[in-house]
Amino acid sequence: MNTCIECGTEFAGRSNQKFCSMKCKNAYHNRHNKAKEAKVIRINKILHKNWTTLHRLYEVYRSSPISMDIAKAHGFNHDFFTHVHHSPIGEKYTMAYDIGFKHHIDNQIQIIVSHD
Numbered sequence: 354m355n356t357c358i359e360c361g362t363e364f365a366g367r368s369n370q371k372f373c374s375m376k377c378k379n380a381y382h383n384r385h386n387k388a389k390e391a392k393v394i395r396i397n398k399i400l401h402k403n404w405t406t407l408h409r410l411y412e413v414y415r416s417s418p419i420s421m422d423i424a425k426a427h428g429f430n431h432d433f434f435t436h437v438h439h440s441p442i443g444e445k446y447t448m449a450y451d452i453g454f455k456h457h458i459d460n461q462i463q464i465i466v467s468h469d
């Protein structure tokens with residue numbers, strides 16, 4: 354007899370079988386993966402907020418330099434981004450999916466949209 358590692362029920366089956374049913378197997382794995390998935394979900398929410406904020410600011414300011422403080426006031430978190438893009442002329446853009454920014458002097462940024 355085996356004992357289910359999820360619910361503790363004894364059951365007959367292969368000697369290496371750990372669960373009495375698919376329900377217990379799914380419950381066990383869902384509980385154990387929840388912490389890892391919660392972290393990914395939290396990061397994706399921040400990335401989506403950054404993407405939305407940059408798009409909204411771009412609609413207003415286009416490519417004019419704006420203060421990073423304005424972006425932060427709208428909920429932008431510059432610590433979270435998807436990748437760094439280097440333009441052909443050597444400029445470095447911090448990207449959130451298809452939109453990003455480059456730093457200017459005096460805590461200002463210029464927003465760009467990738468048209469790939």
